[in-house]
Amino acid sequence: MIIGIDHGYYAIKTRQVSFPSGIIGYDYEPYTMQNVLQYQGKYYVCGTGRQTLVKNKTSNDNYYLLTLAAIAEEIKHRKAERKTEVILAVGLPLSSFGREKQGFREYLLRKEQPVRFLYESELYEITIKDVKLFPRYSALALHPEYLKNEPSVLLVDIGGWTVDLMxxxxxxxxxATCRSLELGVIRCIDETAEQVRRNTGLSVTETQIERVLRRESCSMAEEARRIIQENGRKYIERILSAVTESGFDLRAVPTVFMGGGSAILKRHVTAQDAICRPVFIEDVHANATGYERIVEQMWTR
Structure with a gap:
């Protein structure tokens, strides 16, 4: 079974599942077994909040544990056998791909095989046969039409912590054109929550802020909503300015915006931004699905 996983700072995504990258460990059984991973005698509630930012995802076991949870979730949604062999298809930013590739592969492909764990009280026995790594622009494998007949295309991947350009x-x-800017959605949400707190005294949640930024329905004081929308527009202006400062001309080259922040950007971009031809890939599962598609193509050649 080929399972693609996009290990984001903000969320873990597979072809069918997305959940926050937070994880909390317990020595004893928590009050509910929903989203709970049992591994090596400990309990881990996966998808709760957000974990502390680590620049190197291999510095602790959190992303490995979240990977096991993602495998279990994907198997559950595919209604597949819980004892199976898996090829993981994962990605890294192109700007750090060569530097991190080997370490991340070894981090996920451990010697102890098969890996046995319980997820939501169900036993899984997974043999990870291989880990295939790809640069994090693989969503374009699903949309070759965006590149067709275009000599140059700019890719802007708006993730949780970084905005990656290529x-x-x-x-x-x-x-040579790869850039990574620390302007991800997490920064926008944190700064917006603080601004709302200072101006209104309200402590709005990350989920509320996301919904308002996406212009979706959400019960909230109108002043708080206004501040969130204003901050969203300012955030987009910062991204577009940073892209220009990095040497890219948005007026000259068609641009594909992808990642979790692309939906926010789409709803705040105006004609005055003078983007040549913006294309938005809003599907947060697109990279994970793209990784799987590439591995499948490798197998059929």
Missing amino acids: RLDNAVPNA
């Missing part, structure tokens, strides 16, 4: 020339990534 230009593709004749559908081939230009490694």
